[in-house]
Amino acid sequence: MANFPAPEWFLALGRLMAANGELFRRLGYVETRFVVRVMPAEDGAGIDEAAGLVMEGHELTRAVRLAPAQIEDFDPDFIICGRRPVWDRMLEQIARDGRPELRQTLSSLVLLGEDLWLESIDQLREDKFYRFNQSLQEYFNLASQMPSSA
Amino acid sequence: MPTVTIKDEERIGTDARVKIQLSEYLTKLYQTGTPDLSWMNETGEWGMRAKPGPLGLRMKDIEIGSYGVVPDRGGEHRSMAPRGAVLPEGLPSLDFTVNDKYECWADNVSELYEEAVARQWSSARDIPWSELKPLPDDLERAMCQLCTFLTEVEFIAADAPTRWMSRINHDFFEVKMFLATQAMDEARHMDVFRKRALANGGGLGRASVGNERGLRKIFNAPSLTAQTARLHLLGEGFVLTVFRQGEFIAPSRVDQEIFRRCMQDESRHVGYGSMHLRAQLKARPEIAEEVHTELDDAERILLDIFSEPESVEPMAILMGGGVKNFDKGMEMQSNLWRRIVAEYLQRCDSAGLDRRPRCLLPTDFAKLVAAPA
Numbered sequence A: 001m002a003n004f005p006a007p008e009w010f011l012a013l014g015r016l017m018a019a020n021g022e023l024f025r026r027l028g029y030v031e032t033r034f035v036v037r038v039m040p041a042e043d044g045a046g047i048d049e050a051a052g053l054v055m056e057g058h059e060l061t062r063a064v065r066l067a068p069a070q071i072e073d074f075d076p077d078f079i080i081c082g083r084r085p086v087w088d089r090m091l092e093q094i095a096r097d098g099r100p101e102l103r104q105t106l107s108s109l110v111l112l113g114e115d116l117w118l119e120s121i122d123q124l125r126e127d128k129f130y131r132f133n134q135s136l137q138e139y140f141n142l143a144s145q146m147p148s149s150a
Numbered sequence B: 001m002p003t004v005t006i007k008d009e010e011r012i013g014t015d016a017r018v019k020i021q022l023s024e025y026l027t028k029l030y031q032t033g034t035p036d037l038s039w040m041n042e043t044g045e046w047g048m049r050a051k052p053g054p055l056g057l058r059m060k061d062i063e064i065g066s067y068g069v070v071p072d073r074g075g076e077h078r079s080m081a082p083r084g085a086v087l088p089e090g091l092p093s094l095d096f097t098v099n100d101k102y103e104c105w106a107d108n109v110s111e112l113y114e115e116a117v118a119r120q121w122s123s124a125r126d127i128p129w130s131e132l133k134p135l136p137d138d139l140e141r142a143m144c145q146l147c148t149f150l151t152e153v154e155f156i157a158a159d160a161p162t163r164w165m166s167r168i169n170h171d172f173f174e175v176k177m178f179l180a181t182q183a184m185d186e187a188r189h190m191d192v193f194r195k196r197a198l199a200n201g202g203g204l205g206r207a208s209v210g211n212e213r214g215l216r217k218i219f220n221a222p223s224l225t226a227q228t229a230r231l232h233l234l235g236e237g238f239v240l241t242v243f244r245q246g247e248f249i250a251p252s253r254v255d256q257e258i259f260r261r262c263m264q265d266e267s268r269h270v271g272y273g274s275m276h277l278r279a280q281l282k283a284r285p286e287i288a289e290e291v292h293t294e295l296d297d298a299e300r301i302l303l304d305i306f307s308e309p310e311s312v313e314p315m316a317i318l319m320g321g322g323v324k325n326f327d328k329g330m331e332m333q334s335n336l337w338r339r340i341v342a343e344y345l346q347r348c349d350s351a352g353l354d355r356r357p358r359c360l361l362p363t364d365f366a367k368l369v370a371a372p373a
Helices: A007-019 A020-028 A068-075 A084-098 A106-114 A133-145 B024-032 B110-118 B137-154 B156-165 B170-199 B209-220 B224-249 B253-283 B284-305 B309-320 B323-351 B365-370
Strands: A030-039 A049-057 A057-066 A079-085 A116-119
Touching: A007 A020, A007 A049, A007 A057, A007 A133, A020 A133, A020 B137, A020 B170, A030 A068, A049 A068, A057 A068, A057 A133, A057 B284, A057 B309, A079 A084, A079 A106, A084 A106, A084 A133, A106 A116, A106 A133, A106 B224, A106 B323, A133 B253, B110 B170, B110 B253, B137 B156, B137 B170, B137 B209, B137 B224, B156 B170, B156 B209, B156 B224, B170 B253, B209 B224, B209 B284, B224 B284, B224 B323, B253 B284, B253 B323, B309 B323
Parallel strands: A030 A079
Antiparallel strands: A030 A049, A049 A057, A079 A116
């Protein structure tokens, strides 16, 4: 079983997204390309990893591994950056409860810009994170149905 | 075929004051039985076929041939005749006053319309109201006051743009359609925050003089350009941050779902405003001064709003987790203020407006008290 943030992990989540098609159709379609970047912990443990994801309609249509230097060429609308322990904590909560705790959602973590933060070359493109936020959160919440979430 | 029964059919028209003359066409049709069919030879581009994409037939899929060309100036007939239709003589004008594309257009407007239609939601169906639980008194009061504020301000983004909607040349129908979705979004926001205020034993709180002054300025904006600057760029951008804060401070999943869904809607409105401003500045760089002047006033009003306890304290109480943590909440609010200002200025950048030298908003929340009034 692939581990977060390998492209295979996101693709497996994408298959769950397809299997839960009615939920995502009801939320409405999504059109965005973005990067999930997992950075080493404060103590330096772990490596800098990133996955480039493309969502079209109600599907994840692409997931690729990206080296940090390749992120710009992927031309993402936004990059969700965070250190490994923060991502792990969110995914553990999702695995346990089916969704993160209050104040641990993607949007909440990004708001203060301390645990997770967004990077983008254009505020309008960054705003897609908010325009499609419910779909993005539901997509990550599907990790609760994965045999191994992190 | 079964006959449709109309109640009291024999009475219909017995007291009519006006006599209808059968038209020349209908007279001829009934006399000869031969249809006219001349309209069959008057079509825009016969034979062109729009093809649906994976998500169905969207607006961008029908932007083909001449139908996809949005004119720089709307038709001088100023009627509601569809863009691309054959225009007969005698179309009655509706006296539209917004007739230039740059006055209303945004390059993402069709995309935002379609997205809005696809991502509609219902406050009755999609919010898990049954999970709402009693909250500590201070948190419930703060949430109810925040909901009062949002119920008060949200519908301005329907009332104000729809005043202009009816004045926009019908050749820019995509803009009208988007503004209609915005009005629907705002109706839902008014509905959901009113419901939330009433759903947990709290109720509505205090209306705000400061808010009302700001709303009046938006409502009375002298042009669509002026309104876009005030409403879409600054106002909606600010409320978008409030919704994001709301998602963060939500004391329950019910509140979190409400704010997250509203956040999505509001992002579309900000997206239209930013791109509309970009289109205007590209076409008419000289309007930058008008936009700056509007923002000078709008920023001052925003600062006024932050001078009222009912606007500042509920969010701080919710951020801190109670009145006892008010200072902590204010500190968090202070950090968020920098984000509000940063994102607002980045949206101005994205629109092509260098607002930084003129901006009245201090980057440090603590300096609000020393800000120019």
